[in-house]
Amino acid sequence: MVQTADIEELMVKLFSEIDGINNDWNSLFYCIHPGGRAILDKVEEKLGLNEEKLRATRHVLREYGNMGAPSVFLILDEMRKKSMEKGKATTGEGLEWGVLIGIGPGLTMETVVLRSVRIAAC
Numbered sequence: 001m002v003q004t005a006d007i008e009e010l011m012v013k014l015f016s017e018i019d020g021i022n023n024d025w026n027s028l029f030y031c032i033h034p035g036g037r038a039i040l041d042k043v044e045e046k047l048g049l050n051e052e053k054l055r056a057t058r059h060v061l062r063e064y065g066n067m068g069a070p071s072v073f074l075i076l077d078e079m080r081k082k083s084m085e086k087g088k089a090t091t092g093e094g095l096e097w098g099v100l101i102g103i104g105p106g107l108t109m110e111t112v113v114l115r116s117v118r119i120a121a122c
Contacts, residue, residue, distance in 0.1 A: 007046050007109065011099070014113055018097060026050050029098035029116065031075045033068075034061035039103055056082065056093075072100055084119055092116030 008025075015021040021028070025047040032043060034057050044054055056078040060071055067074075080091040088094035098114040 007043055007101075010109065010111060011047065014099065014111055015097070018113070021097065026053060027095065027097070028053075029079060029092035029095045029114070030054055030057065031072050031079065031098065031100040031114065032057045033066075033101065033103045034058070034071055034075070035066055035103045037061065039107065043101070069102065072102070076100075088119065090116035090118055 011025060012023060015023075015028075026049060030049070030053050032040060032054065034040065037058075040054055040057060040061070043049070044051075056075045059078055060074045064071065064074060076091075079093055082088075083091050083093050086094075090096060092098045092114065096116055098116060100112040100114055102110045104110070
């Protein structure tokens, strides 16, 4: 587990073998456990994320609060729905690569690299 202060170092390690990312953290989609506004603000600041990158996470936090681990499924579903509504190419807000970040006690983090699926034309 890694502390939130080390998030950029963690991201570099996670995406070091994936071509095209090159530490451009705004080229990814994000599903972050909504542990609280201050935590999301700190992640956004440390990675230099554009405001819209955590839109789905902040929406779930606002609507449901911090429900623990299951909240990430609501965030992924929110991203999928908005991606379809806006005609995006993938369920990851039109992007291919993303990251799921779980935040636990002591602000420790665990991560999973995500790869989005294409939305089929109806």
